[in-house]
Amino acid sequence: MSSQLILVLNCGSSSLKGAVLDNGSGEVILSCLAEKLNLPDAYITFKANGEKHKVELTQQPDHTGAVGALMEELKTRNLADRVAAVGHRVVSGGETYSDSILINEDVIAGIEKCIPLAPLHNPANLLGIRAVQTIFPGLPNVAVFDTAFHQTMPEHAYTYAVPRELYRKYGLRRYGFHGTSYRFVADEAARFLGKDKNSLRMVIAHLGNGASIAAIQNGECRDTSMGLTPLEGLVMGTRSGDIDPSVFSFLAQNTGMTITEITDLLNKKSGLLGISELSSDCRTIEEEAAKGHEGAVLALEIFAYRLAKYVAGMAVAAGGIDALVFTGGIGENSDVIRAKVLGYLAFLGFNADAEANQKARFGNAGVITATGNGPVAVVIPTNEELMIAQDTAALSGLA
Numbered sequence: 001m002s003s004q005l006i007l008v009l010n011c012g013s014s015s016l017k018g019a020v021l022d023n024g025s026g027e028v029i030l031s032c033l034a035e036k037l038n039l040p041d042a043y044i045t046f047k048a049n050g051e052k053h054k055v056e057l058t059q060q061p062d063h064t065g066a067v068g069a070l071m072e073e074l075k076t077r078n079l080a081d082r083v084a085a086v087g088h089r090v091v092s093g094g095e096t097y098s099d100s101i102l103i104n105e106d107v108i109a110g111i112e113k114c115i116p117l118a119p120l121h122n123p124a125n126l127l128g129i130r131a132v133q134t135i136f137p138g139l140p141n142v143a144v145f146d147t148a149f150h151q152t153m154p155e156h157a158y159t160y161a162v163p164r165e166l167y168r169k170y171g172l173r174r175y176g177f178h179g180t181s182y183r184f185v186a187d188e189a190a191r192f193l194g195k196d197k198n199s200l201r202m203v204i205a206h207l208g209n210g211a212s213i214a215a216i217q218n219g220e221c222r223d224t225s226m227g228l229t230p231l232e233g234l235v236m237g238t239r240s241g242d243i244d245p246s247v248f249s250f251l252a253q254n255t256g257m258t259i260t261e262i263t264d265l266l267n268k269k270s271g272l273l274g275i276s277e278l279s280s281d282c283r284t285i286e287e288e289a290a291k292g293h294e295g296a297v298l299a300l301e302i303f304a305y306r307l308a309k310y311v312a313g314m315a316v317a318a319g320g321i322d323a324l325v326f327t328g329g330i331g332e333n334s335d336v337i338r339a340k341v342l343g344y345l346a347f348l349g350f351n352a353d354a355e356a357n358q359k360a361r362f363g364n365a366g367v368i369t370a371t372g373n374g375p376v377a378v379v380i381p382t383n384e385e386l387m388i389a390q391d392t393a394a395l396s397g398l399a
Contacts, residue, residue, distance in 0.1 A: 004084040004398055005029060006389040007136075009067075011088070011128030013120055014038060016066045020079065021389045023398055028385070029079065034066035044069050048077070063124075067131040085140045086132050087392030089180065089384070091121035093145035094171060100148065100391040103129060103141040111143065117171065117228070140396040144388045149179030152220040157317065160227075174232070176224035178206045181327065182214050184387040189325045189380045190219075192365055201318040203311050205341075206382065207331035209237035209280060213310045215317035223317035225310055231267055234310060235303045237280035240270035242306075275299040282330045282337070289336075304337055308344035321348065324377040326368075332381050333361050338368060342377055349374025 004023040009016065016034040021027065034044035034057065042061030045054045055073070057065045074080040088103070094114040101107055108129065115122045125143075132141060150158075158174040159167065166172040185204055190197035202216040211234040214224040225233030225241075235241045243266065251257050257265070273280040276299040278288055289296035315321040324345070326338055335357045342352040351370040360366035360379035369377045393399040 150176035
């Protein structure tokens with residue numbers, strides 16, 4: 001065990017996720033989740049050694065209060081003095097940042113400039129950075145950007161077919177997200193398969209409540225499904241994914257809804273939730289589909305069908321496909337979704353192994369296709385916290 005610890009933070013507008021990792025082993029020593037921030041009943045839950053306990057944030061129910069409570073928890077466990085650096089997940093670095101970076105005032109200003117590209121996320125990420133600077137003064141802070149990995153996309157992949165002036169003036173283009181996960185999983189998949197990632201054509205599907213897919217060629221991203229925002233692309237838990245832009249005028253004219261209301265509908269009330277009319281949770285939908293619920297059956301089929309179409313499309317971007325990689329909460333655990341997707345992709349040479357597919361769940365990596373000459377499908381658990389911790393250690397001089 002190392003004497004040095006790395007704190008990893010992922011801040012939302014009303015939440016804060018944290019993990020304290022051992023810099024030597026990568027083991028998570030302590031994790032936390034603060035919820036309902038900026039409300040009177042804000043609280044933070046700590047988990048260590050399989051045990052949880054909850055602390056009310058009544059005196060300071062904001063991000064700074066949550067980080068302060070984390071500091072007190074670390075002190076109680078005699079860990080506070082061992083925290084050597086802090087890594088922050090930052091959603092959008094725009095075109096400014098193609099790598100993780102040590103945070104200073106210029107970087108903070110750069111993150112602020114990217115707020116129009118991630119208006120819900122970047123301000124929260126900045127709150128987390130400022131809170132750490134207050135509660136953990138003097139520690140190095142590192143920003144790890146969701147968008148950085150996708151900066152290798154060629155111009156023809158990230159450019160929208162709209163007047164170019166909108167890109168020059170406002171940065172209107174495709175940026176992609178989940179980049180930290182893709183970077184980790186691309187390396188892990190190559191290692192697991194015993195292949196050189198620089199000669200491997202991969203399509204990686206990061207499937208969770210938010211879902212996206214990326215084409216990886218020679219270890220670099222060539223295309224991804226999410227665009228200017230995380231709304232574009234696949235069907236997700238509550239997001240519609242790709243949809244005719246004229247839906248906005250159609251709904252405005254026929255329902256009287258505003259742009260804000262329609263945007264909210266497409267982000268928070270659509271996807272698996274909207275189709276099934278039951279839940280955004282894939283586990284619930286699978287259970288109800290097994291009982292014959294019409295909406296649940298349709299939701300699963302649309303999710304898998306759209307994903308399979310994207311896999312085939314991403315094979316174009318990757319110059320072919322040697323490996324299809326499933327990751328994320330759904331990707332790692334839903335053998336049902338994986339089986340449906342591989343069924344649609346049989347024409348590409350994927351030959352599903354039902355037994356292997358069933359076994360590759362709950363954190364178990366595994367190849368889920370039968371041996372042969374075709375491409376392989378593999379399940380690889382993601383670990384964004386470890387990726388952020390490794391970048392933080394390297395940039396802070398601790399690696």
